[in-house]
Amino acid sequence: MGVKHELELPANLEPMTRHPKVPGPGEPMRVHHSMCFGCGLDAPVGLRLNVTAGEDFCVTATMPVVDWMQGGPGVIHGGILSAAFDEVMGNASILIGVPVVTVNLEIDYAKPIPLGSTLRFTAEVLGKSGRKVYVRSQAYLDGFEAPVAAAYGIFVEINLRKHFEGYKEGAVKAPQG
């Protein structure tokens, strides 16, 4: 069995528009925090995902599968792949201009993913309903036509300032200089 889930979407999806200030197709998405495990370049350990804006509500990303990501011998840890999907899908949500956090993630792992390979991700926002944003992502490896893994995520719109109130004091800061 490969990728088998389909996300059940509500009937009352709302029309979406791409935010006018997000990067254009082919341009890199902005790093939302330099110490973010998913995309930050100052994070001591992190995925350092490079996400590129696509057309409409789509993004793409690539991720080299390096040794510290190992789970089973010679293959990626499922949690690392899940974190990568989370980051890529979160970036797709940015295209509609809504600050979100993840509330639900579902992953299909269809093939073992070897260390030394490079994963290619696609993600697209499928729709928005109230505060909920529905996103799908797929991961590909050279040599396989079908996705080697896939994910569905539900993200919920937040008030950015209020959501992180009380946590920011404990935030890890980027090293200076």
Ligand SMILES: CCCCCCCCCCCC(=O)SCCNC(=O)CCNC(=O)[C@H](O)C(C)(C)COP(=O)(O)OP(=O)(O)OC[C@H]1O[C@@H](n2cnc3c(N)ncnc32)[C@H](O)[C@@H]1OP(=O)(O)O
């Ligand atoms: C950082 C910005 C930069 C953007 C950065 C982008 C890239 C970063 C990507 C990584 C993102 C992450 O990992 S974020 C980190 C992991 N996630 C979190 O820490 C989130 C923790 N959860 C929460 O703080 C809370 O659950 C909230 C604030 C998200 C929601 O709480 P709330 O405000 O009280 O709202 P609530 O009524 O509960 O939920 C709102 C709607 O969502 C639905 N809902 C709630 N939970 C679920 C669920 N598990 N599955 C399905 N649906 C759910 C509810 O039914 C409701 O639907 P209805 O009744 O309205 O129909």
